[in-house]
Amino acid sequence: xxxxxxxxxxxxxxxxxxxxxxxxxxxxxxxxxxxxxxxxxxxxxxxxxxxxxxxxxxxxxxxxxxxxxxxxxxxxxxxxxxxxxxxxxxxxxxxxxxxxxxxxxxxxxxxxxxxxxxxxxxxxxxxxxxxxxxxxxxxxxxxxxxxxxxxxxxxxxxxxxxxxxxx
Numbered sequence: 001x002x003x004x005x006x007x008x009x010x011x012x013x014x015x016x017x018x019x020x021x022x023x024x025x026x027x028x029x030x031x032x033x034x035x036x037x038x039x040x041x042x043x044x045x046x047x048x049x050x051x052x053x054x055x056x057x058x059x060x061x062x063x064x065x066x067x068x069x070x071x072x073x074x075x076x077x078x079x080x081x082x083x084x085x086x087x088x089x090x091x092x093x094x095x096x097x098x099x100x101x102x103x104x105x106x107x108x109x110x111x112x113x114x115x116x117x118x119x120x121x122x123x124x125x126x127x128x129x130x131x132x133x134x135x136x137x138x139x140x141x142x143x144x145x146x147x148x149x150x151x152x153x154x155x156x157x158x159x160x161x162x163x164x165x166x167x
Contacts, residue, residue, distance in 0.1 A: 002026050004087075010044035015079035016159050017167055018138060022082070025115055032111045035102025036089050039112050042134070043083035045162070046076040068130050072148045079164055081137035084112060097133060109133075140167050 002008045002023060011022050029039045046054075048071045058065030067074065075081035086094040086108055088101070097109040113123055116136045124135030147165050150156070155166045 003030060004038065004040050007039075007041040010041040010082060012160075013045045013079065013162060014082065015045075015164050015167070017140070018080065021119055021138075025119055025121075029112055029115050032115065033086075033102055033108055034104070035100075035108070037086040037094065037099075037101035037108045038090070039084055039108075040087045040093075041082050041084050042093075043076060044081070045079040046074065048072060048077055051077050065130075067132075069144075072151070073144045075137040075139060075144065078142075078144070078147050079162075080139055080142075081135060083132075083134045084136075085134060086112075095134065142167065 002011060004026075007026055011019055011026065014022055026039070026041070033039060051067075051069065051074045052071045053061075054067050055070035057063040057067075069076075071077065076083075086096065086101070088094050098107050099109075100106060101108050113125065117123060119138075121136040121138045124132030124137070127135075150165045156163045157166055158164075
C-alpha cells in the first residue's frame with residue numbers, strides 16, 4: 001500500500017494501464033528507502049493547457065525553460081509519465097542525486113531510478129536534449145505523434161471522469 005497521499009493521488013490519475021505497475025514500483029521503493037528520505041511523485045497526468053503553460057515558461061513568459069515538450073508532445077498529457085522528488089524527514093523536498101540518506105552504500109536517487117528502469121520505464125536523466133532527472137515515462141512503443149492521431153480519431157476511453165487514449 002502506498003503510504004504517501006500525494007503520490008497515491010498521482011497514481012490514481014495515471015493511465016489505467018500503468019496503475020498496478022506504478023503502485024508496485026512505489027511500494028518497492030518504499031521498502032528500499034529506509035532512512036530519512038522517501039520518494040514522492042510530484043507530477044503525473046497533465047492537461048494540454050498546463051503543459052503549454054510550462055512550455056511557454058522561459059520563452060513567452062517569465063522563468064527558466066523547464067521543458068522542450070509543448071501540449072500534445074509531452075507523455076504527461078497522455079498519463080504515461082511521472083516526475084518525483086525525495087522527501088526528507090517527511091517534509092523537505094530534495095533533488096540530491098548523490099546522497100545516500102539510508103546508509104546502504106547506494107544513493108537513494110539511484111535506487112529510485114534503478115527500480116523504474118527494472119520495470120522498463122525510460123529515465124529522463126538519459127535524455128539528450130534537456131536532461132530531466134526526476135522524470136520517467138512508459139510509452140508502450142507509442143510516439144507522441146501516434147498518440148495524437150489516436151486522440152484525433154477519438155480512440156479514447158473514460159475512467160473516473162478522465163479521458164485516456166486507447167493503447
